[in-house]
Amino acid sequence: MALRKFVCTVLLGAAILGKSTAPSLAEDPKPKKLLVLTFCGGFKHSCLEIAEKTIAQIGRDSGVFEAEALNLWQLRPDLINLSFLTPEYMNRYDGFLFFTTTGDNVKATEEQKQGILNAIKDGKALIGTHTTTDSFYNWPEWGEMVGAYFDGHPWNAGDPPVTLKVEDKNHPATAMLGDEWVIQDEIYQFREPYSREKLHVLLSLDNSKTDMEKGDRIHRGKDGDYAVAWCREYGKGKVFYTALGHREDVWTNPTFQAHLLGGIKWAFGLAEGDATPSAKLK
Known part of the structure; x- marks a missing residue:
């Protein structure tokens, strides 16, 4: 019954997303094809089923994309096998959304790794939510492509709401937010290769x-830079990442859904948005 209520909220939230206030490019008449990957070799989030349903509903309501979710979060870590991610299989899709943890259980062969990198370099879209940065720690090129690796969450999902600063008010992922966004969710800190020189x-x-005084939860880099969402170009492809999405009610939040849709549209090349590394804007 609780899940049904959540799903109903998702449907209502997605239905009122409306059109983005960000500039749009000429849209492809056919919806893009998005593969949603939610395998969990590490921590398994309770929101994964709701996340998959929400992503699919956003795609249907917006007409921007058709999502295919493989429900990989249901598998035991020792049963997760990425052998299906061949270049031929990935060519069926225009982009990939990862909400994954790998732990020490999920491994990819060198051929599979190169295939994923090549798909994005050649123009596919990569969308990362929350734990995408908590994946493939032994694959440096993954961290480089996504932009960072997870390094703990000083602010927990049950802590009071936090205020996020909107650093780009014109990007399609943030144009609906104004100057700031107050939200309750788990807030990450990141380690290398995170850098404003690249993102x-x-x-x-x-x-x-x-x-900012949370005992041993102080940022390990001590630079006070807690990025929450970013984008970058990777070869001919585009990468959008939002660290939000731990809580179930974040996924049913219409503002978060609009934020995610804007990022997806940008990654698919359907909406204009700056990707100049932040350090070069000063």
């Missing part, structure tokens, strides 16, 4: 409105 940061924690 166009869209959202970051507003330190002036955040409890």
Whole structure:
């Protein structure tokens, strides 16, 4: 019954997304094909089923994409096999959305790794949500492509809401937010290869409105930079990542859905948005 209520909320939220206020490019008359990957070799989030349903509903309501979810989160870690990710299989899709954890259980062969990298370099879209940065720690090129690796969450999902600073008010993933966004969710910190020299940061924690004295939860880099969403170009492809999405009610939040849809549209090349590394904008 609880899940049914969540799904109903998803449907209502997605239905009122409306059109993005960000500039749009000429749209492909056919919806893009998006493969949703949710395998869990590490921590398994309770929101994964709701996330898959929400992504599919956003695609249907917007007409932008058709999502295919493989329900990989249902598999035991030792049964997860990525051998299906061949170049031929990936060619069926225009983009890939990862909400994954790998732990030490999920491994990819060198051929599979190169196939994923090549798909994005050759123009496919990569969308990452929440735990995408908590994946493939022994594959440096993955971290480089996505933009960072997870390094803990100083602000937990049950902590009071935080204020996010909108660093790009014109990007389709953030154009609906104004100057700031107050939201309750788990907030990550990141380690290398995270760098504003490479990434166009869209959202970051507003330190002036955040409890920064949390004992041993202080940012390990001590630079005070807590990015929450970013984008980048990778070869001919585009990468959009949002660290949000731990809580179930985040996925049913219409504002989050609009944020995600805007990022997906940008990654598919259907909406204009700057990807200049943030360090070069100063």
